[in-house]
Amino acid sequence: MTADGGRALSGRELLKRLIFDSYPEREAAAVTDGLDRLRNRCVSLRLNPLRGEPEKTLLELESYGLKPEQVGWYEHGYILPGAKEAEIVSLPAYLEGRIYLQSLSSMLPPIILKPNHNSDILDMAAAPGGKTTQLAALTQNRARITACEMNRVRCERLRFNLRRQGAGSVFVMETDSRRLDPFLSFDSILLDAPCSGSGTVALSESMEGFTELLIQKSVRSQKALLKKAVELIKPGGTIVYSTCSILPAENEEIVSEILSCGAVELDCIDAEALGLPTVKNRLEGTVT
Numbered sequence: 001m002t003a004d005g006g007r008a009l010s011g012r013e014l015l016k017r018l019i020f021d022s023y024p025e026r027e028a029a030a031v032t033d034g035l036d037r038l039r040n041r042c043v044s045l046r047l048n049p050l051r052g053e054p055e056k057t058l059l060e061l062e063s064y065g066l067k068p069e070q071v072g073w074y075e076h077g078y079i080l081p082g083a084k085e086a087e088i089v090s091l092p093a094y095l096e097g098r099i100y101l102q103s104l105s106s107m108l109p110p111i112i113l114k115p116n117h118n119s120d121i122l123d124m125a126a127a128p129g130g131k132t133t134q135l136a137a138l139t140q141n142r143a144r145i146t147a148c149e150m151n152r153v154r155c156e157r158l159r160f161n162l163r164r165q166g167a168g169s170v171f172v173m174e175t176d177s178r179r180l181d182p183f184l185s186f187d188s189i190l191l192d193a194p195c196s197g198s199g200t201v202a203l204s205e206s207m208e209g210f211t212e213l214l215i216q217k218s219v220r221s222q223k224a225l226l227k228k229a230v231e232l233i234k235p236g237g238t239i240v241y242s243t244c245s246i247l248p249a250e251n252e253e254i255v256s257e258i259l260s261c262g263a264v265e266l267d268c269i270d271a272e273a274l275g276l277p278t279v280k281n282r283l284e285g286t287v288t
């Protein structure tokens with residue numbers, strides 16, 4: 001990949017180019033503007049009902065002069081205008097697992113999965129556990145959750161977060177999810193796939209690691225993992241596929257390819273009902 005003069009594109013230039021190749025100009029400008037402002041976004045958190053009463057935790061946060069504001073689409077999702085992450089991570093509510101710092105968009109996949117109590121749930125790419133602990137909270141620790149993570153260090157972090165958050169219904173497997181035994185089956189599967197991270201990088205950063213190769217590697221792993229998810233889902237079950245990438249190659253194209261096999265169908269997400277700002281993407285019924 002080279003710029004006009006034959007010079008290799010920097011990660012930043014590459015991402016900008018891919019965004020403008022992927023979206024109409026207005027959308028592309030909104031996306032790059034969003035990435036430019038990523039560093040200044042509000043701290044957001046999830047109240048954890050598995051550790052104490054959320055109402056009491058809210059009062060506790062207010063007693064520190066914080067001003068938590070609930071988001072409209074999730075009772076336990078809050079932003080903290082004006083707060084700094086560094087000041088939150090030393091609070092007892094954080095250290096004792098009553099709150100979990102989590103970006104708002106990353107709270108969506110577990111909500112969309114709508115996990116049931118007394119069901120078998122698989123989280124295929126779990127660490128550090130933001131969504132696993134949310135799944136445990138949404139099911140009040142009454143579902144059987146299997147959380148897979150293949151990276152040993154990240155797996156330790158996952159175990160730590162599960163303990164801290166009181167997510168006792170989770171069984172951790174340090175394994176490559178692509179190798180899960182086809183004998184297993186689940187009612188709900190969350191595949192929060194490894195990705196290029198293109199939706200979470202501030203464009204002001206140097207982005208040295210962002211390359212075509214990283215995208216290709218991510219796509220290969222996303223396809224294999226989603227194929228595995230289809231193999232492991234029970235008839236009538238639900239798979240949610242999510243990434244923190246903004247690129248269609250890692251999102252709609254992965255989903256479209258698996259749909260074309262005919263083994264699963266798309267259960268459309270009503271983005272308007274969620275009341276969230278979205279970018280128009282190439283596969284109706286999915287959300288970017």
Ligand code: SAM
Nearest residue numbers: 125126127128129130131150151176177192194
């Ligand atoms: N869902 C997590 C959360 O909400 O905290 C974030 C997951 S992160 C996007 C992807 C994770 O998948 C990484 O920790 C990575 O090590 C792991 N991973 C990548 N490929 C995997 C595979 N084949 N099997 C299991 N885990 C994998």
